[in-house]
Amino acid sequence: MSKILQTVEKEFLEYVKKMTHLNEAVGLMYWDLRTGAPKKGVSQRSEVIGTLSADVFSMSTSEQMKSYIDELCQEQVYSSLSDVTKKTLEEVKKEYERNTKIPPEEFKEYVILQSKAESVWEEAREQSDFAMFQPYLEKLVDFNKRFIGYWGYEGNKYNTLLDMYEPGVTVDIIDATFSKLRDRIVPLLQKITEAGKPEASFLFEQFPKEKQKEFSLKVLKEMGYDFRAGRLDETVHPFAIGLNPGDVRVTTRYVESDFRTAVFGTIHEGGHALYEQNLSEELVGTPLSTGTSMGIHESQSLFWENFVGRNRGFWKHHYASLKKYAGTQFDQVDLDTFYKAINIVEPSFIRIEADEMTYALHIIVRYEIEKGLFNDEIEVRDLPRIWNEKMQEYLGVTPENDSQGVLQDVHWSGGSFGYFPSYALGYIYAAQLKQALVQDLPEFDELLEKGELNPIQKWLSRNIHQYGKMKKPMEILQDVTGEGLNPDYLIRYFEEKYSSIFSL
Template sequence: MHASPQAYEELITRLKKTALLSSCSAVLEWDEQTYLPPAGAEHRANQLALMAGIIHEQTTNPEIRNLLQELEENSNFAEDSLEQANIREARHEYDRATKLPRRLVEELSRVATLSHHAWVDARKANQFHDFLPWLKQMIDLKREEAAAIGYEGGQAYDALLDGYEPGTTSEMIEQAFVPLRNELVALVSEIKDSGITPDISILTRKYPIEKQREFSITAAEKIGFDFNAGRLDIAAHPFCSGFGPGDCRLTTRYDEHHFPGAFFGTLHEAGHGIYEQGLNQEDFGTPVGSFTSLGIHESQSRMWENLVGRSRAFWNHFYQPAQTQFPEALSNVKQEEFYRAINDVRPSFIRVEADEVTYNLHIMLRFELEKSLISGDLDPAALEAVWNEKFFEYFGIIPDTPANGCLQDVHWSAGLIGYFPTYALGNMYAAHFYNAAEKELGDLNSLITKGEFTPLKEWLNQNIHKRGKLFRANQLVKVVTGESLSHEPLIDQLQNKYSELYNL
């Protein structure tokens, strides 16, 4: 006996309907972080909580269980087919969702909205204790979520991590992070001992904000982000929201006296946006029309930001336009001086502005702390002190303010616990993908120097974006590159680049 074709069609119809509701909620969330008046926060929290409850009700409809059961027991779809991938991932999402009571889903949404606004205010005021009550509330809710979902072994954190990187556990993350950390610490030490110190004051000259915006948009458009199907706005913490076909929103933040923040932040978010715009639009709302995992998503943003955007080849193409755009800051600066400044390696406070060598250490710090928050080993009230202590262990410096320390990231206020490891995974995935693209396309530096970004973008579209969730992340790496995930390609790229810059 075979499942009826109608069963699969009905499943897809229901998934797409729920995705449309989720995209409506995402628009409200984007507006909350960009244009919502401060006094509207509580009303928006109630709106989003209601939407979360409705979406949860749709997601957990018993009819979906019946359809999945019929398809799993009786369908004759090939194991590696698009249809089978949709069924597999729909089951994963259904099983997670049905373990969560609607009350908890709505409360998580409501608290996340209010917590976000409390975080924005606390960050501006540089007062961790102003945010602490919300952090405690969010940690309690996330522990409740982890308990409801369930987990094997002793790591409640794994239940949360699985929501961002399906099939991945904290043990697997640690196995990848330990050799990566060892190699990074050694490389940072070599760079420190090199005696070479680029002049980074170049980057803190006056860069008019409107000129930054124009230049960032030009670069994002050049690498392949379609502004006919997207836009760029300002937010307290940069992010990308893909609402669906034809509508992808980027945000950034500007500092007139810090060029890299907005520029590389925009390239980063444009990388996310190119992924969203590269998904199969006709499959919107289904797993194969969605991104593989957040780690794979981060591989795209980190690739465009660092492997492309901080490369010598990129600035062979873009430096003269940069001098034209910012004559006051760059007219007397040689390209090599600028290139070395944007690739300066030294411990710094802000993750999103960190160099690509020390960046992963920022992630490992957060991974360690949020695991401890969820396990109960770390009391939220002690977070600021422990953050500063651990930061000194990792970087040898102590944050001068909470805004430069434990209040710098939006993630914990939004309940995005388990998200941070995907950034470092993304760096590792990116190195694998970039190597594979170069094997197929030839010398990417030559193409980039000429401003030819389309070959790389189209290669990513075909090999990663359009595959959606056909494969899980580790399997996708294997299919695309023929290799299993390893820290070695990333370390090789970093050592090659920085050995030349610092005469190692």
């Protein structure tokens, strides 16, 4: 490569690094707003976030960016670039094309609509009044249909939306996967429901917040979460945020009458955090320094929450300790009763409160609706009816009103279509990755029984975390498991686990 082109590559990487710096500042302001920023400063802080975000957006769509892309993507030049530069280029090019294909005026209108729609949705949900939200949702869907027009699509219009969250995963793949999953979970769920609900009232006794926190911190530490590169705070809606691999923060929520919120919430967010803490250092300062997709990210949080946190061996080791923190709550409860109680499966209306098995059905309802909307097979005005019908068909329950039904999630009000499938994909990936992990660490259950989580964390970091966006989700899956998306492992996990727990 010529000296001049080496300089271009270097300048390009500096340019991109500056964008990551602005994003890191925005990330910290976001975290601060949620963990304790004074109320009176919020509107001004939002303006600051707006300024920095606009800067990043304009850098991503600038003439300068275009010229970097054009120069570096020339065939002979491209082949001489480092792998990190190549992948970075791929990311910013995709972003450039996505952002510049929409006419600026139209995009501005859309941004205004988004923020309006979110506040209307909030009120509509409160009043359980879908009609109030309907015209906004219609407009949001229309905008996205037009965007798909600008962006183009392959095979199915909805693929273009999926691609934003889970590149490489298409309607064809999801259809095959989700229908198999649905067809096997639905009858299993019926059997479990018929088996009757196990004893669980002991879960809901008073567990002091401070003690929950101590236990949560202890588990986080055992998972391998590095407190020199993170911290645990309290928020209404728990989240994990990676500002850089040396600063990955976790938040949780404490409900004194239900310790599960904090404990499983912390393990879940801790799973996300381990991903961000263990990204390769060489990716810092590029857009590759984060999880490769929503779905793979979710696979990490769900792996820890369910395959570790709801595993019998894990509690064989931790139950005595939990009892100590809790006081007398579990004195009369043996391990098996406890294990059964934290694995209750029960159809319910609200996605974020669902157990690990019914959760996938909640997602399938949303996926089928979104796919229908963008293929002109479903009209927005029919959503409440269609939602309730699908809930009845798959989960056997019908929401009593729209705030328990079609209005429960924030996603659509922000124009996020194509996002929901990632959650279910996360479950499927997690089960596949677990299978591969057990090949390498056949003593998986014994490790949990001994409280030795370190080899598990190391395996995940080595096989998944370190790569960041250097590998696409399907590449990760193929490299680690030797196959593509396959729901069989998740199905088998459900069938074996719940047959055993509920003696089906």
